[in-house]
Amino acid sequence: MRERSIKREVKPMKAMNNVSSKKELVNKGAWTSEEDQKLAEVIEIHGAKRWKIIAAKAGLNRCGKSCRLRWLNYLRPNIKRGNISDQEEDLILRLHKLLGNRWSLIAGRLPGRTDNEIKNYWNSHLSKKMKQKEKQSGVATREGCNINGQQNRVEEKANVERMSEEENTSKGVDDSEINFDVDEFFDFSNESPLNFEWVTKFLEMDQGWSDIL
DNA sequence: AAGGTAGGCAACCGCCACACG
DNA sequence: TCGTGTGGCGGTTGCCTACCT
Numbered sequence: 001m002r003e004r005s006i007k008r009e010v011k012p013m014k015a016m017n018n019v020s021s022k023k024e025l026v027n028k029g030a031w032t033s034e035e036d037q038k039l040a041e042v043i044e045i046h047g048a049k050r051w052k053i054i055a056a057k058a059g060l061n062r063c064g065k066s067c068r069l070r071w072l073n074y075l076r077p078n079i080k081r082g083n084i085s086d087q088e089e090d091l092i093l094r095l096h097k098l099l100g101n102r103w104s105l106i107a108g109r110l111p112g113r114t115d116n117e118i119k120n121y122w123n124s125h126l127s128k129k130m131k132q133k134e135k136q137s138g139v140a141t142r143e144g145c146n147i148n149g150q151q152n153r154v155e156e157k158a159n160v161e162r163m164s165e166e167e168n169t170s171k172g173v174d175d176s177e178i179n180f181d182v183d184e185f186f187d188f189s190n191e192s193p194l195n196f197e198w199v200t201k202f203l204e205m206d207q208g209w210s211d212i213l
Numbered sequence: 214a215a216g217g218t219a220g221g222c223a224a225c226c227g228c229c230a231c232a233c234g
Numbered sequence: 235t236c237g238t239g240t241g242g243c244g245g246t247t248g249c250c251t252a253c254c255t
Contacts, residue, residue, distance in 0.1 A: 030224075
């Protein structure tokens with residue numbers, strides 16, 4: 001839809017902000033600024049761990065999960081919101097081609113962006129772009145396989161594993177010694193942001209497999 | 214001006230993996 | 235080894251808002 005220039009104010013939702021039931025007394029729905037403030041204060045003191053304890057200490061009738069989500073997606077420092085640049089968009093597209101719907105891994109590659117934001121951006125913008133592209137080209141791309149999420153995940157994992165095998169084969173590494181961890185492989189914490197070299201490299205490899213298969 | 218509609222996004226849900234006793 | 239608790243992740247839901255008729 002049209003670009004929203006100003007982020008909407010968080011208002012308590014009619015139904016959702018109410019206590020869900022008399023039994024549980026758990027608050028749900030949109031967060032208020034007071035809740036945000038309390039949560040931030042508690043996290044400053046205790047750190048962003050043990051969410052159940054944080055939820056209790058903050059005195060919010062929220063579950064730990066809800067607190068964690070709020071912190072990670074909204075309150076955490078250095079979060080970038082909106083205005084995803086062309087470069088970032090390109091990177092998301094490339095990473096999605098490589099990894100599938102592994103939003104947390106993709107987000108890890110985009111400093112200041114959250115998995116939720118990227119997932120939303122993909123669902124509302126990029127997936128449509130991809131479909132349009134597909135229509136125009138008339139060629140079934142791997143994106144077309146995303147209808148079945150489970151199948152797609154298996155395929156993406158297989159791709160990553162193939163990458164690993166190919167690398168090891170070229171180095172003459174014995175298969176029995178392979179202990180490949182996808183998450184470790186995609187730990188970019190030590191790399192500079194928006195570095196496309198590695199993506200290009202592996203997309204080239206990806207093309208190589210496509211040719212073989 | 215008012216109602217309808219589609220898109221955007223925050224937040225919840227359910228499942229899974231891991232840690233710990 | 236098993237059971238339980240907790241955190242993390244992806245999918246989905248539903249409210250809000252801008253635009254359309």
